[in-house]
Amino acid sequence: MRPQPLLRLFEIFARYDRPARVFRAVIEPRKPRHRMARVLLAVTGVVVLGVLAVAAIAIGAVMILGGIGWRLLRRSPTAAAPRDRVLDGDYRVVPRAMLSR
Known part of the structure; x- marks a missing residue:
């Protein structure tokens, strides 16, 4: 690691007595x-x-x-075919008393 950037940072810290000024001097962009x-x-x-x-x-x-x-x-050509199939099933109604706890 080159010591030049660290020396420059230490010079900036030595110039200002308050940390807020130091932080602002290091971070703040300068406008031409x-x-x-x-x-x-x-x-x-x-x-x-x-x-x-x-x-x-x-x-x-x-x-x-x-x-x-x-x-x-x-997408495969067989992916569109399952729409023709019908799914059959048996259903029963569950009484409301069995659902509530």
Whole structure:
């Protein structure tokens, strides 16, 4: 492990006296001061968000279509035949006294 990142972190801790300031200094993203840099950063963020959304929709569509295709390919010709068969059985009515406890 390189000591440089640890030394930088220790320098940041040494600069600030309160832990909240240290945490905020380490985690908080910095906004550029230049107006065009801010606009460029915002446009880049929106483009990245759009690309991720389109990719997620495309992956979801491929998964749904793949599942439908898989189901159609796995269907056997004998799977549709059992609808013609009739299941017979004998039934009797159970008195209500036997059901309640």
